[in-house]
Amino acid sequence: MNAPEHPYAVMAASGKRATYCYQCVAGPDLLKVSVTDGVATEVEPNFGACDIHPGGGKVCVKAYGLVQKTYNPNRVLTPMRRTNPKKGRNEEPGFVPISWEEALETIAAKLRAIRETGLRDASGYPRVAANFGGGGTPQSYMGTFPAFLAAWGPIDMGFGSGQGVKCYHSEHLYGELWHRAFTVSPDTPMCNYLISCGANVEASGGVVGVWRHANARERGMKRVQVEPHLSVTGACSAEWVPIRPKTDAAFLYALLHVLLHETARERLDLDCLTQHTSSPYLVGANGFFLRDKDTKKPLIWDLKRAAAIPFDTPDCDPALEGSYECDAVEIGADAEVVGSGKLEGKTSFGKLVAHMQPYSPEWAAGICDVPAATMRRIANEFLDHAQVGATIEIEGKTLPYRPVAVSLGKTVNNGWGGYECVWARTLLATLVGGLEVPGGTLGTTVRLTRPLAERLHSVKPGPDGFMHYPMNPTDREHWNAHPNIRNAYRSMVPLAADGPWSQALGPTHFTWMFMKETPKGLPTVTLPDVWFVYRSNPAISFWDTKALSESMARFPFVVAFAYTRDETNHMADILLPDATDLESLQLIRIGGSKFIEQFWENEGFALRQPVVEAQGEARDFTDIATELARRTGLLEGYNASINRGAACVPLKGATWDFSLDPTQVHAREDIWDAVCRAASAELSDGKQSHGLDWWKENGLATKPFAHADWYLYPTLISKGLRFEMPYQERLYRIGKELGNRLHENDMQWWDKQLAEYQALPPWKDFPGEWEKSLAVMGGKSKDFPFWLLTARSMQYAWGANVGMQMIKEVADNISGHRGVIMNTGRAEELGVADGDMVEIATPLASVRARAVVRQGIRPDTLLLLGQFDHWATPFAKDFGMPSMNSLVPMTMALTDATGSGSDVVRVSLKRAGGER
């Protein structure tokens, strides 16, 4: 079959048109837009989607900004060229309008020159780099540009726009290793007891998360919010525990202590622990598993046979605890045999029990500033609600039912302490058999293992009875001594893997830090010849934004797809106005199991269609991509990439073929018509081939997605695999190997991070890391007594919508959008009244804000919502609202082993005078 050539239906001047909003990763939302005489006037839910969307088909507040976004007079509506060759915050770029022809030819000429010179520079880094923000959501707006990037070849996509410090970084990496959980969510529809350490789901969970948690509250789910300030989510929780910042690991360790040392062992899910985890694996004196001499499989102690046997031996009764002597081999890093013969082995679980012994609630109380009795009660409530032993039938399958979960927020699960928190969280679920089962703790998407669209299919057998994980190699033969991109994720972070998302999951701030001084052992980090930026404003959203902006100003040629002027495109050479959300055309996948709470009972596709004509000269991204491909001689590769699926879905299937002729330039409508037909065919096993007009009329189409497929447990069991819990022998091993490689290359600067590779991580003084950082900046803790934190604003998060007047108007109804939140009692001590201008400072920098005096925050904590501090973005630059990003130092010392930092900084606060 081939796509028929025919004219497409013309839009009526008035009516309601279906489309989607995917401005944030908690989407997509399905909506309809009212159009009157060709003008978009009103957004409303697509009520036709209420039965297939798990949030009742409702639409997030951010989507209501789309009408204003379309008609914002501050939009860039023609291509622009910079006239001032000097770049910098204080340099006026002198942008002047140019034609599309001039803009595209200027860019194409640069790109052609690169192809002639070589795609990589002298350091081996790609000469072209690209930045896309928003957790992958720009891809839902950039049409076929990914096909152009694929056709191009090597591109450095590791500059980031805040990744690491602004994401759930430890959760992404360790979570995907342990239970294919790039993002983690409680099974909210069935969970009855949730411990939420800083997870602000009411602000970050999108419509589906908010909808589900409201239902859960009403039916009686108890949520305990553990957080230094009373967030929106804390407000909607049954209990608020105001914990000292960055001490969540101690809190979680205390809960583990209670489960392991203060309750009867039989209350844990012993069957799950022995059969479906590595708990019985024997560990030798050097910290590695004891292995069978012949098969090299990890050994367990069989109580039936009173002998050590390989873990996968049938008909056995594994010992969960104890120490046993057996004939074995212990293999360390780089395949070194560190023990052989009669060796003493302790079970992994036994080692865990001993490891957690010191971490009593009484121990944690002083660290967390939470009463021991509170922690003990919460641990027991968690256990009481776990219903160990219960089962439930889902779609004919009988599964364990464990309606308890723990969720972690940003700052808790990134930077130092992130590993310990996600390990403790996953372990709490594991101890009660509540990992990846109904009611429990779920992973809801994969981004590092393949295939990205099908989480359960990513489960493949790996070593030692665990899932395969595509670690970046650490053995001597395969370790990447020469990084493929500037942030060196392949060389430094084995867990970042090497998938399509891995570049952005590496230590993205390395790119920026190493431009100033590249550490020993890595090729000198260079500036990219061409840098593309789209829906990304790292000059605002990263940490240490001042230094970042100064680096950015050195880039020789920057192409920014520009909605309005902003702080990053202030450094651009060319601005390109792309048609925005309501003006352009694209088909995306919806449903299945995706970010955080986005696990549906349906899956399919939704169309974003031009609801109105594009304003000014704004051009659809697909047309821009096609034209760049043509001008750079990449048309065939570009079309071939679209045919392979770079525009949402492969155009050729088992019984259908809507492939584009690779040699021809195709119109936007023809490309998406073919994609629509292929999507229809995929949904219907080739029975249907609805074209663009059908999708414009209907907006979306879906098929059922099995509820049972929300859970990894059945897949794991069916493949005879175990959860890699509790003992992290593999991580311990690769840490040793990575250290060997780095030291062989005289690289000592990662030694602190190497220490994080521990099989059973102990508590460390995590808050102390930031106090040490303060000392390096020249400050003393007593002079900078506050922990400055941030929190999500649902109205703004990921939306790139700070220029929308209506969004500001409605967001201002929520406390904290107009200034820094501080504790009422503490404010009185300092003589600060609500509305006073205050100065917040580190030894190196300061910002000013209005004081917002509230009871719901710890006296030692300050909170700056969102990420503001704009100085170029129209409208937003007049907010007078600072950002902690201007204060947070970007340092190696504050970088953990996964390459992430955390949104925390010690500051002082004083009244700055001015009007009250």
Added chain:
Amino acid sequence: MTRWAMVADLRRCVGCQTCTASCKHANATPPDVQWRRVLDLEVGEYPAVKRAFVPVGCMHCDDPPCMAVCPSTATRKRPDGIVTIDYDLCIGCSYCAVACPYQARYKTDLATFAYGKATAAEEKRFDPKRLAVATKCTFCVDRIDAGMAKGLKPGVDPEATPACVNACITQTMSFGDIEDPHSNVSQLLAENQFFRMHEELGTGPRFYYIWDKKEAEA
């Protein structure tokens, strides 16, 4: 006799302001005019503090103080309980805004737009009749009337239901006929404990706040 009422379940509201935004869309209100909005309140002292989100707007009172003080009879009450303002009669004296204990009324003397000059969407929807007169939540009366004319049921069929209720992402807001014992709102009030704002003033507000289930009868 039909009597329209709004019910807000405070256990569900997260203060997202989606209702606020949707109201602004549906009713094309100018900047800083919010016929529907959600308050962000705190009660208690650290650490024993509670934070609550409370949707507010015109309460469409049984005995609306705004109507009593209106010198031009612009403010009236329909048989179905909806309090209306006739912009042709309103003289913009603002007595009503002062009299309203719910701070639900607005008056805009000059045409104001999001970015100074009207955008295409604002031009399309600008209504000069709304200048220099009192305005407030109408319970989306136009939708109710048009929907009912088509045989639709307000509070059930989206086309006949106030925009804030349609938009609410937590199902906090419900709308319906409180005189119908089988209506959604009547059922909610029968099953749950509720209060009305400033009930002691005797205005008879038709905006009910649910805060918990009714305790099981002995």
